[in-house]
Amino acid sequence: MDQICHWLAHRPLGVLLIVFLIILPILSYFLFHPLRIESDVRRGFAQRNGRSTHELKSFADFYNISYEGLDIWVILIKSKKGSNETDLTINSNLLNEVERLDQFIMNFSITADNTVLRVSDLEGSKLNYLFDWFKYTHELSMFFGDIDLSHPIGKAMGHEFFTGSHFFGVNDHFKENQTGPIETAKFMTLWYMSSAVTFDEKKKLELLQMELFKLSIADNFSDILSFQMYGDQVANAEMLRGTMFTVKLFVVGVVMMIVFMLYSFKHLEFKSQIIQTIAAVASPTIATATCFGILGWTGTPFNSIMCITPFLVMGIGVDDAFLLLHSWRRHSTVDNQKKRIRAVLLEIGPSMAITSVTNTLAFGIGMTSPTPQMSAFCLCTAIAVLLDLIFEFAIFVPIMVLTYRERVEKLPLRPSFSFFSWTKYVHVLLSKTGKVIAVTLTLLLYLSATIGVSQLVPSFDPSKTFPKDSELLVALRNFEIIQQEYAPINFVSRHMPDLRNETEVSEFFQMISRLENRDFCYGSNRTQLLLRDYINTMNSTNLTYEGIPKFLSDRMIADKKIIQFHRENNSVVMDGINYIVICKGSLDWNIRAGRIDQTRHIIDEYPQFNTTLFDYDSTIYDLIITVKYELFKAVLLTFVCMAIACGFMIPSLGAASIATVSMLSISYSLLGWLSIWGQDMDPVTMINVLMAIGFSVDFSAHVCYHYHIHRHQDIKMDKKEQIEQILKSVGRPMIEASLSTLICMLPLFFVPVYIIESFARTVCLVATFGLFHGIVIIPVVLSWLGSSRSPGDPNSQDILLTASP
Structure with missing residues (x-):
């Protein structure tokens, strides 16, 4: 500790130089390698080593296709848009047009990077042979009377064949004759199986499918039919589109947060104000970039969900920056830089370590998620959070030491609102009326959360991975109509x-x-x-x-x-x-x-x-079947790890217990309110709860750790005075950190993707519930469990057990 404080106080530039010499080779990854974001709505959410994975491999092997390359997609044919017809009339003209569409798709090609790409080059197996046979026999039916093209079983030339895989909503207007000869159909389908194993092959198939997707939207292929398509590569592209939109909004969120921080740092000189704000944002940003570099060098693929990591790390990093700056300002009377840094690190360091370590543990446990994309996201975030803790001390603190300058006319430590003070707040909160209100609000929170939890239903579907404004959803909804029949x-x-x-x-x-x-x-x-x-x-x-x-x-x-x-x-x-x-279906x-x-x-x-x-869709079914067990297992393991971590880092049995129970309370409230907000029990929710457990420690740990410190430093204070001192130490930083997090997350609510919205909801709810626990529930509980000592009564006993004197 002494050496660290010496380097930070007297050689801050040297510390910065060493850090950047270490991370620059890692960041050089982006100079030599393009950033490839892989998205796979099918395998990315498949249960690792699950039964569905084995089943997909077995089916792919049967057709001599790689499991990684298997891609089945569908063309859905319906009556021409804008026409008065709601059904397709099955006649030679229509069948010829459908055959032309099939041949057009099989021969479809585009040119990309001076290379001609063809659908036929990636063909896995022909699946439309029953339609071909139907069309062939339909032409012969004019000459042979024994051909029966009924639905769902047709007969021709002594053979029976199934027509239900290509014709749907057959003869709906003839309620008494829906199984007779096919005269009309609501939809027809053409099925395709492709093989795209490597990343480059998948990008080729994506380009081909996207062009067909655009053609389906343009609707200028035929005068008598319209078609839609649904394919995983289109879904992947749409998911990536949502990711790119998220990145743009991340910039908006950061700008909004910077504006808020500039206001919060108004007690600093203008130049110092700018530098501290940049440094507060730079530390988590560099941590995230370094994490991506490490993943790149180790060959870990990037996926679209990792775009959320910068938001999460930014929230944690800015929270730590507020705590460090607030503590640095409060110790301004210490003239010796080394002693001042030592005082700050001793006061803030342990609670920062608790939040970062517990978040790293939470996301580390999230790496056991059965879905590869969620597991990779948790690995990425765990590394980034740990790096952010290091960079807060190795980047932000040296910059703070070098450039922190307060205005000559100092602003008060407390908020500038003259009607507010922590003394008044604590007096009202710990009054009889204040406690009744706090307990009532807490009971209402638990009641609403219980109602929400009781309504949670295991569910997941591919539409949750791409934007709600996607044209693909229209095709998906029509395809669901087909699935009810077939x-x-x-x-x-x-x-x-x-x-x-x-x-x-x-x-x-x-x-x-x-x-x-x-x-x-x-x-x-x-x-x-x-x-x-x-x-x-x-x-x-x-x-x-x-x-x-x-x-x-x-x-x-x-x-x-x-x-x-x-x-x-x-x-x-x-x-x-x-x-x-x-x-x-x-x-x-x-x-x-x-x-x-x-x-x-x-x-x-x-x-x-x-x-x-x-x-x-069996990969998704596996998730639905196992999500309850996986959620319970992951939450239990995470909770136990968090409780042990709090026990080690907060040397007070009572304070550590309160922090642990508070963490459980926040997580339970979150789960219920996510359900109320329209979220299902799925892998996304599981990761959200794990993330909430890690984030919720931020609020409870700060208060409980400082309570332990103040109890031993301020032994002459009664419990109300101790709580007042705690909130003066961490109250304002917690409020500022919560507000900055909410501001940063606000733009994510404009991303029309379920997964992104879900994470934004989680972070905002945790910030709200965490703040409520930190400045309302925990102070009230501590007032009940705190010292029974009255002012001037040093002989009273402490009923809050401590592990060390």
């Missing part, structure tokens, strides 16, 4: 039953029957299972798989990879089969998640077939 669950069975073994065949179809005959499924007539068709077609008592190649060729689907096999010793050996059970993500969980339990009872399901 919710396919794909299955891949790697071990197919031996057709000569009746037991195996019986068990396999028993599994299929259980899957397709549930309340929310349509039954066997809509299940797409080629093995059943093969058995019915062959109609043989001594059946083998030798007829599979011809069976697939006759249906012109030999290249579709639905059934995979290889030849071994001139015999057909089966490698696996993909089949689809068609279910009714639901807009309630909890219901959908429960159905997927139920489906997994069924296939788990038949391990001999090595079956995995595939639902493209």
Whole structure:
């Protein structure tokens, strides 16, 4: 400590030089590498090593596509915008136009950086073969009377085929004939599977999808139809658009906070006022930049959620700057710079350390989040918060020592409002009426929070990751209409039953029957299972798989990879089969998640077939299923760590206990009010609560630590005088820090992205509830648990247990 104070007091320029010599090589990362922000609404929020990840990998492997590169997207076709038609009329003209659209998309290309990019170059597998077959047979239906193009099962040339994957809202105007020949449809769809593994390939696919997305908005492709599209790469681009908007508003927030700090520092000379303000902002900014540099050099990818980190670190850093400046001013009577710094560090250093260490611990525990993007965000913020603590002492304090100059005519320490003083405030607060009001407000806070917590529902959906003003939401809402009618669950069975073994065949179809005959499924007539068709077609008592190649060729689907096999010793050996059970959808993500969980339990009872399901949204279902457990586990672990940290850093059992309970109180209030504010229980909420636990320590630790200090330094004061001295020490910095944080976060409410809004709400609520606890609840509690000593009664006993004298 003595050496640190010596360097800060007598060699501040040397300290600054050493710091910048250390961090410049780290910051040089941005000179040699472009800043690549990776966004993945699908895998970025997938549960790490979760079951859905294994299922996606299994499905991708089946089609010989990398799990990282699998991308399924959809074109949704509807009646022409501006026309009087609400439904599509299914005729040759429309089918020809849809076929033209399909061919246009498959051959679509753009030029970027002198390179021609084509959709076909990234094609993974053809998925529109049923539409192709429908169109082909529709042309023949004029010549052959035995062709039946009904919904949902059509018949042509002796084969049945499913039409429900491309036509939706069929014959809605014929209520009695919705399953007959297809005459009209509300929507049609075209499905595409692409493979984009590397970052460059994903950017290519993003550029292609974005151009198609723009074409869909322009709506000038056809005179008889309009189309919309939904794809993960478009969602990623929209998420990145929200990120860029957030960065712009961050600048606005910083400017607003600077204006507030200039006003707060009005007791300084103008030059000093400017420099102190810049230094207060520079320390957290440099800490964040250094953190990004470290992540870059270590190969950790940047994601769009990390754009929130500068806001959080700025709030913590400016809070520390207010505390340091306020303490430096209060010790202005100390002539020796070294002693003055020592006094400041002893007074403020421990509470700064508590807040930074506990925040680092909270975000460190958040790194265990099951979602990669949230985990990476917590890693980034934990490092940045720790660096900010170091830079507050290594950058801000040296600059403060060098440039702090007060005006000749000093302004009073207390706020300039003549009607306010901490003495009056404490007198009112600790009066009988004041305590009744404080208790009443606290009970109302807990009551409202309890109501909010009781209404929390586990949920999450991709729309929470991109802006609410996105045109993609329009397509997503229409796609949800389709999902209510058509919710396919794909299955891949790697071990197919031996057709000569009746037991195996019986068990396999028993599994299929259980899957397709549930309340929310349509039954066997809509299940797409080629093995059943093969058995019915062959109609043989001594059946083998030798007829599979011809069976697939006759249906012109030999290249579709639905059934995979290889030849071994001139015999057909089966490698696996993909089949689809068609279910009714639901807009309630909890219901959908429960159905997927139920489906997994069924296939788990038949391990001999090595079956995995595939639902493209299963990564989100996993989050919904596990979020309660993950939230409870993370909060419990964080709370225990925070309690231990407070116990170590506040050497008073009573004060540490109050700080810990206060932290729990703030977090519980936050969770309830987030629910009232319209937030669900999801991974974002989990990280918010962890962040709240870390941030809430800021307020309780400052008050409780100073209470411990004042109790031993001011032993002749009664409890009211001690609380008054505490609030004179930390009250104003806490208010200024809370206001500056609120001002900095205010612009984030104009970012129409759920995740960003959620973090802004969290920080603002924590700042509000934390301030309420710091200057209202904790002082009242301390007045009850504090010293029973009366003025002039040194023999009274202390009922607040302390760990050390």
